[in-house]
Amino acid sequence: MKDGDRFTRGVYAISVAAELVGMGQQNLRLYERKGLLEPGRTLGGTRQYSENDLDTLRRIGDLLEIGLNLAGIRMVLHLEADMRDLESELASARRSRADGFHSES
DNA sequence: CTTCTGACA
DNA sequence: TGTCAGCA
Numbered sequence: 001m002k003d004g005d006r007f008t009r010g011v012y013a014i015s016v017a018a019e020l021v022g023m024g025q026q027n028l029r030l031y032e033r034k035g036l037l038e039p040g041r042t043l044g045g046t047r048q049y050s051e052n053d054l055d056t057l058r059r060i061g062d063l064l065e066i067g068l069n070l071a072g073i074r075m076v077l078h079l080e081a082d083m084r085d086l087e088s089e090l091a092s093a094r095r096s097r098a099d100g101f102h103s104e105s
Numbered sequence: 106c107t108t109c110t111g112a113c114a
Numbered sequence: 115t116g117t118c119a120g121c122a
Contacts, residue, residue, distance in 0.1 A: 013106075026118060029108085046106050069115065 010051050011040070017049035021057040028057065034070045036060055036077055 018025045031037045032047070037056055040048040049057075056077060063073045 015106085024118065027116080030116080042106095044106075064116085 012049045012054070014047050014049065017047075017054060017057070021054055021061065023057065023061065031057070031060060031070070035074050036070060 012020065014025050014028055018028055028037070028047075028049075032039060037053060037060075039053050040050065042048060059077065060073055063076060068076070
């Protein structure tokens with residue numbers, strides 16, 4: 001990888017993030033206001049969109065195309081986030097059992 | 106870059 | 115209701 005990429009990779013300002021996902025900057029701000037997204041902020045207050053944020057933005061575009069409104073999309077994204085948490089939680093629980101994490105007297 | 110406001114389908 | 119343009 002190139003030297004400069006180490007710092008720029010993964011974090012984008014709203015202008016470049018909007019162009020990457022093909023959306024307006026105003027929409028991205030609205031999605032955050034509606035609770036669909038929570039991008040990072042610099043100390044100055046500028047939004048920092050991660051690769052993960054870009055993925056959810058693309059997911060928002062798909063869900064909008066289907067016909068869901070922003071309230072419905074908010075629920076879907078939250079449910080998917082909860083699902084991922086439960087999956088990793090279940091995975092670590094299975095790992096602990098397989099590794100004999102707790103001694104069986 | 107930010108928030109806010111108003112017009113449009 | 116979601117999108118977009120313009121202003122401060």
